[in-house]
Amino acid sequence: MSTSKTVRKVEVLSPVPADIDIANSVEPFHISEIAKDLNLSPKHYDLYGKYKAKVLLSVLDELEGSGDGYYVVVGGITPTPLGEGKSTTTVGLCQALGAFLDKKSFNKLSNHLHMYQFTGNWYMYTYVKQLPLCKAMLEIWYVFLTLLCKEKVKRAVKLAQVVTCLRQPSQGPTFGIKGGAAGGGYSQVIPMDEFNLHLTGDIHAITAANNLLAAAIDTRIFHESTQSDKALLNRLCPPNKEGKRNFSDIMFRRLKKLGISKTKPEELTPQEVKKFARLDIDPASITWRRVMDVNDRFLRKIAIGQGPEEKGMVRETGFDISVASEIMAVLALTTSLADMRERLGKMVIGNSKAGDPVTADDLGVGGALTVLMKDAINPTLMQTLEGTPVLVHAGPFANIAHGNSSIVADKIALKLAGPGGFVVTEAGFGSDIGTEKFMNIKCRYSSLTPQCAVIVATIRALKMHGGGPEVIAGKPLDRAYTTENVSLVEAGCVNLARHISNTKAYGVNVVVAVNMFATDSEAELNAVRNAALAAGAYDAVVCTHHAHGGKGAMDLGIAVQKACENVTQPLKFLYPLDISIKEKIEAIARSYGASGVEYSEQAEKQIEMYSRQGFSGLPICMAKTQYSFSHNAAEKGAPTGFSLPIRDVRASIGAGFIYPLVGTMSTMPGLPTRPCFYDIDLDTATGKVIGLS
């Protein structure tokens, strides 16, 4: 076993044990060790227990002048029930770059340099015992060895830091069907129970903030219904100890919006009192729902206010799962505390009866929401199984929101990785959902430029896209998926090819990662490689990080390094912001293969309203099934010629996008008859979590 402080050599077993058993088999490094490796000063992070730390935004100020690392985004082909292993590949790639290929090991200096043969190639890698030697000596040693064995040894990446940026998973599904989301096999984030549950409380903060705003809405409608304009004003501006009435700071935001420049409540005309004190919210227009981080289907549609004290003000509404809250989208897209304050304040909860948008600041609660979110803005530092650093931050819903981890985490990671280093971030689902939103929403707001996009595929998923038989949970997998069938693979590559060309259009180099299963044949793997290169991929490589950890993704690491170093084009968005909402929707629809777009009456009405309210300059976040390029989840492969139906259009003004609904999206999952929780328990003697998958 290696005794390096933060590169952990994990002993790999075959067959691969259960994820929680692998996670529990290693003792994680104290997170301050991981921080130290990143040259992160203790003043720039706060510990949360032994294995988590919140990295403070102050580090961005300190590193403002320094350069960024390479920026790599990992997406997938169109998902199938078989899974592709995007998170696992993201982690595996970083372990390869950071723990096996990275000369952080060299950097600290090694007294063991190993030659390692894997998938037909020789790799040189090292692990560190105790002796720290100087970096220069190691570099010389490295160059010498590279020259000596140049035919046999692939050139490893340059001395580099590698940071993985992942979304925080929703806690609800962990107890439902899905289980955890920390990667899998020998490519995981640890401790996996802390990753999947609570983490550092960010989602809890979102729940609290979202629901405080919801309570403020109904209570305000209630109080307005029973009070005169004058009484409302008097209650809103109570006399202080000296008997004087004043506006609070947040009220000046509303006064400014209303064009009222008076500074004392008593100066307002009766007309101004009405405009200021009466929000006059139209209950039917309220789009703000309550949230909970639990799979509770019975809360999807509820009637509230049925108690006698609420005087018959019953209203139909519902709960979404917390990660579907606009506040989660705000967290993912914000760039600073001040920016978050503004975004939270301008979130629109519905309209006044006159049709004007009503915001959180109109309700007086934007500041309190910011206070509730002030720690959540700091990303959480964790580690992979092999000891490379991970920033976990934000996890917005990938359909009604943009499904990417946070801008601040990526920004911090790019500075910490530094020139020559790598930041690998994941974009949920296929390029139609994850990467499209990564480029056109996230990169637009962050001004960051990726160099390389990895597209993860599996032979079995491609077979399904090629027309393979349906997969039914609980039934054995059809033989088509476990025995060689090159033509099925080739047929499925149309899906991969469209993801490659769509992604390449942004100006990045595309590397295809084939996440290998034991049943995949050489011919099948070659078919994918050929199809990928034909479709314009920079490279296509096979990897086995699930079974082998970072070692299994070394080829991928080398390909990604080369792809990053050889970018020839600038970043190109799919659409400019200054065209109409409809033109933007149509540009995206074309990238799906659609020949046109159909708008419902409701969608037309909403587009007209948002345009009138001045929101047409926002980017578009399509709420569409992830299971097909089209709106029909059953259409695998690469459908064309369909007309994309837009059922409704909504807006997340604080987060900063318009989201057209293509079909019906469930925003609150349910529990099955036998949820995952049946297996989950605590070993009360050791304090360890058991049964988490």
Add this chain to the structure above:
Amino acid sequence: MSTSKTVRKVEVLSPVPADIDIANSVEPFHISEIAKDLNLSPKHYDLYGKYKAKVLLSVLDELEGSGDGYYVVVGGITPTPLGEGKSTTTVGLCQALGAFLDKKSFNKLSNHLHMYQFTGNWYMYTYVKQLPLCKAMLEIWYVFLTLLCKEKVKRAVKLAQVVTCLRQPSQGPTFGIKGGAAGGGYSQVIPMDEFNLHLTGDIHAITAANNLLAAAIDTRIFHESTQSDKALLNRLCPPNKEGKRNFSDIMFRRLKKLGISKTKPEELTPQEVKKFARLDIDPASITWRRVMDVNDRFLRKIAIGQGPEEKGMVRETGFDISVASEIMAVLALTTSLADMRERLGKMVIGNSKAGDPVTADDLGVGGALTVLMKDAINPTLMQTLEGTPVLVHAGPFANIAHGNSSIVADKIALKLAGPGGFVVTEAGFGSDIGTEKFMNIKCRYSSLTPQCAVIVATIRALKMHGGGPEVIAGKPLDRAYTTENVSLVEAGCVNLARHISNTKAYGVNVVVAVNMFATDSEAELNAVRNAALAAGAYDAVVCTHHAHGGKGAMDLGIAVQKACENVTQPLKFLYPLDISIKEKIEAIARSYGASGVEYSEQAEKQIEMYSRQGFSGLPICMAKTQYSFSHNAAEKGAPTGFSLPIRDVRASIGAGFIYPLVGTMSTMPGLPTRPCFYDIDLDTATGKVIGLS
């Protein structure tokens, strides 16, 4: 200014600034410094940022053989809208014992010994510069000085550790009417924003666990309604990879309860399949509600399941505020991880249609709830303004639950304080609510014995009990409260006297703390002191810790020390557990001054049911207004001769008590027209919270 590491001399201003300004005026010690002072090894705590740490239960194992400190409980007279300052007094007392009177300062050694005159007496106190001298030298110095000035200098307490144990406040009211709950003036817990918001996530964990159980209930009813017994069993016990069906560990708990000793699903008879797989929950019997840590009155009564997928299974239920969850009561009363696992599993959510109690373990979720609560069981270490240690843990609702902080925090504190040290814990409201439940529920489960009870009173509150005019929010205080009126005070002392005699009956020494206001007169203060001593108080002292910090509670500290050292009786409970539910209710009612108890038909039915279900041996937790000894909040003073009406009776089987409802208790507060949140914002330049009160 003192430069002692963990005794902070705070500069006191007059008039007293706003709480948040005082809190922000000092730089808190790093919490590891506070831990070090408590001789707490880093392996026994986890940092949560710079100013909070979770103390791990492992410290109890390490200190198992060592002795406990003195155990002091702080309660109040019957509360009035004027407030009594119980939390403030709790903190002030500890600052006095720990920062001013405590020779922790001596312990570390001082190069400045000060004589301090306060309320007519001379006190000796010290603050520390740099030089650590040995403890023995200081002791000699101290004894010498004491001999030298024995007429003038009150003897301070012995070398001692002092730990404050406080409840975690609910976040909801912080944004509503109440504001924060960290104490006030110069007797506060800091940082007050971290104390009031999120803390270390315990209440969020309770919310998550409570609502996972709620989702499990409705989903189970839903799935049972559409599946045969056989299909249910097959879904609950799906085949593993080898095609074998097995019971999960948690299912054996239910099998055992049902008296079924078979170990394989296929061995069950059809009758046993039905018994095992069909919980057959009676929807009308469900007492488990959802919770949220937000003042959201519109959730008090709701109809759930109105979505089309829920197939018309609409049910009326509601949300309580999170601190009203039974899981909060479990957290407060549990003694270990293993104990918590059992309590969470045996929580009863309602009955089967046959009338049998259905538990969390029957639903398969007891283990998952424990996993969600595994970090919440560790108390959070914080500090007072003057740098003494505080353990914040649990905050169960004081009417439908027992309103006391946790047993584990008190147990850890008593070990950390050690022999001669002090643990000061707060019991919510008056002795009828807080102290009664502290003694008969909390001490019964913890086997801990308090030596001293402090009862906090104010002149103005006593005047109100004596018949003073009503106090209306927003209107100036009546002159009766701000000018001398000895007879009104004397009349009000009947309330204080009953709290004293009720509390003394438990075998503890009672010290009355008069929390002084500038308008209180010497004659009024003397009247209270005389009445208190006449009613059997060990001592009665005036204190000014709000305005002066620990210095202002020095007399109180000395009185408490003497009271602890001179206990003559053993702890005596108000009732034994082995009498009937009604006999227990009646014993408590008599202590209120009631001449009898009236039970509603519903209450009779529930008492009969709980007795039949085998729960009659539990202690009783009365859900009664805190504003009167009686059920009528308007009856101030010490009412007698009334008949106490019991409207309904419920049970928290996991927490371990039966709770009779005396009148109607609101378990979900609302927001006013102008909630506190209007003033709360973040200074995004400094990251500081503003406007929190």
